[in-house]
Amino acid sequence: MSENIKVTGLNVWFDKNQALKDVSITIPKNEITAVIGPSGCGKSTFIRCINRMNDLVPKCKVTGRIEVDGKDIYDADVDVVEVRKRIGMVFQKPNPFPKSIFENIAYAPRIHGKDLDPSLQGTKVTKYTKKELAELVERSLRRAALWDEVKDRMEKSAYDLSGGQQQRLCIARTMAVDPEIILFDEPCSALDPIATAKIEDLLVDLKKDYTVVIVTHNMQQAARVADRTAFFYLGELIEFGETERIFEKPEQKLTEQYITGRMG
Amino acid sequence: MAYKQRVTARRRKLYDQSVFVILTIVSTFAILVLGAVGGFLLLNAYPAFSQVDQWQFFTGTVWDPTNPIEPLYGMLPLLVATLVVSAISALIAIPIGLGATIYLSEIAHPRIRKIMKPAVEVLAGIPSVVLGFFALTVFAKFVWDLFYPAWRPDDYLNMFNGAVFLAIMMVPIMVSLSEDAMNSVPRSLKEASLALGMTRWETTWKVVIPAARPGIVAAIMLSIGRAVGETMVVVMATGSAPQLTWNPFSSGQPITSTIAIEMGEVAANTPHYYVLFELGLVLFVITFALNYVADWAMRKYSERYQ
Structure with a gap:
């Protein structure tokens, strides 16, 4: 396993409440890592630190290191926009833009442009041509297993899609920016079982190309899709290991209580 | 007990209906006022249609309504x-x-x-x-x-x-x-x-x-x-x-x-x-x-x- 995200001594405060306490975890590349735990345990706070979405929350303070490919994303010289380009995020509730299906995908790449040399970190950028943009949109939608369902109505509003389709649109939108890591914050909590199954299939397929971190309150979902599982409780990382082991032979009592349904 | 519930149910229904009626009256009143203002304007402006040259009113370039010889109503x-x-x-x-x-x-x-x-x-x-x-x-x-x-x-x-x-x-x-x-x-x-x-x-x-x-x-x-x-x-x-x-x-x-x-x-x-x-x-x-x-x-x- 090669490491992708290395978190050391992460503490998060919202005003005076400490939401995360000294969390250290190493998330491997091209695997699915699930984050589970009861409500309020800090699991969402944790993944929102990885792409610095917590920067937007007033009175939020973060200490510790989050290294992505060896570089601390909280360093002073880091451009948060570049961080979020490399680390995409899919949210709890599908949140397509009030634009057409095509525009939802094309929105970000059109503004970012095409990175000619990724090692230069977005300093050499050119605009996508119309044709390239259309190809990119198609590729992203195909990758999210949505193309066949929407190819005849690309100009229709994204709000015409069902909840599950909207969520796959949001995944496609994230992939169009070409991230390395995709964070999922309870992506299926607003979806029915069939839509959920489609997203789960997609997740498993995505790990070939991306490192996936998924927060879920659904333990079966973690068991089904994740290679590794982390259990959070009251802001602390209690246990982290291969999913099978966590579910069959948890080392910690708290983990065992949670997965057997005696807590949470 | 059953009797008591029927009374509250009837009262609730009455309450619902009266709110409905009051709101309908209030909102109708707003529309009526608008209509009355329009009607009042129209009624008072109506004689102007015959007493004042309308072509002059809409295209006239001089507004001099108090001219004693020839008042001009160009708007x-x-x-x-x-x-x-x-x-x-x-x-x-x-x-x-x-x-x-x-x-x-x-x-x-x-x-x-x-x-x-x-x-x-x-x-x-x-x-x-x-x-x-x-x-x-x-x-x-x-x-x-x-x-x-x-x-x-x-x-x-x-x-x-x-x-x-x-x-x-x-x-x-x-x-x-x-x-x-x-x-x-x-x-x-x-x-x-x-x-x-x-x-x-x-x-x-x-x-x-x-x-x-x-x-x-x-x-x-x-x-x-x-x-x-x-x-x-x-x-x-x-x-x-x-x-x-x-x-x-x-x-x-x-x-x-x-x-x-x-x-x-x-x-x-x-x-x-x-x-x-x-x-x-x-x-x-x-x-x-x-x-x-x-x-x-x-x-x-x-x-x-x-």
Whole structure:
């Protein structure tokens, strides 16, 4: 396993409440890592630190290191926009833009442009041509297993899609920016079982190309899709290991209580 | 027990029905008032249709209703003054209003917003006569001397003078309404955009403003409606000379001023009297059209998105 995200001594405060306490975890590349735990345990706070979405929350303070490919994303010289380009995020509730299906995908790449040399970190950028943009949109939608369902109505509003389709649109939108890591914050909590199954299939397929971190309150979902599982409780990382082991032979009592349904 | 429940159920139903009836009466009353105003205007303007040459009214370039030999009722000077004053005030107020809206909803620190938004709304409550007084005594002189001797307005009191103060009245309405529209854009949309690596500015410009556009357009239209209908500031500050000119630095006399100034002096049931009501009718149609355009724009933009 090669490491992708290395978190050391992460503490998060919202005003005076400490939401995360000294969390250290190493998330491997091209695997699915699930984050589970009861409500309020800090699991969402944790993944929102990885792409610095917590920067937007007033009175939020973060200490510790989050290294992505060896570089601390909280360093002073880091451009948060570049961080979020490399680390995409899919949210709890599908949140397509009030634009057409095509525009939802094309929105970000059109503004970012095409990175000619990724090692230069977005300093050499050119605009996508119309044709390239259309190809990119198609590729992203195909990758999210949505193309066949929407190819005849690309100009229709994204709000015409069902909840599950909207969520796959949001995944496609994230992939169009070409991230390395995709964070999922309870992506299926607003979806029915069939839509959920489609997203789960997609997740498993995505790990070939991306490192996936998924927060879920659904333990079966973690068991089904994740290679590794982390259990959070009251802001602390209690246990982290291969999913099978966590579910069959948890080392910690708290983990065992949670997965057997005696807590949470 | 069962009997008791039936009583409360009946009472609840009665309550529901009476609320329904009261609300229906109240809202019907609002429509009735609107109809009554329209009807009153029409009724009083009606004699003008026969007593005053309508072709002259709509195309005449001279407004001289008190001329003892041949009174002239050409409304173009008044209409043009209304257009010039409204257009200039809109040109001033829209950029300032939008800028202030974006600042308040996207840039300002919450603590600053908490102070500034009520402050802006208080600005909307300044009586127009106070603004007019200020325009008349302070601002007119300021502009008069600003570039002297290189340049001076054609008249001491001019349409630009009034337009600036109309703009001051428009901005708070626009900011208050469009800030509400921008604030009601869901946070999840902003987060979606930021998570794609967009900057705050790109997010504001490409996601928040488009999503709030129907509300912003409505805010602009409503504030222009306010400018078209405002009377006191233009009576006091624009010079009240009914001359046909597009030059904003000349005196002008918009429709509202004309009605306010002349209605007090005119003898009842004369052609002049009826023509003033016809002017009111024209104003009514203009504001009605503006509201209709606002409504249409709102529907057009929101349809595309839903």
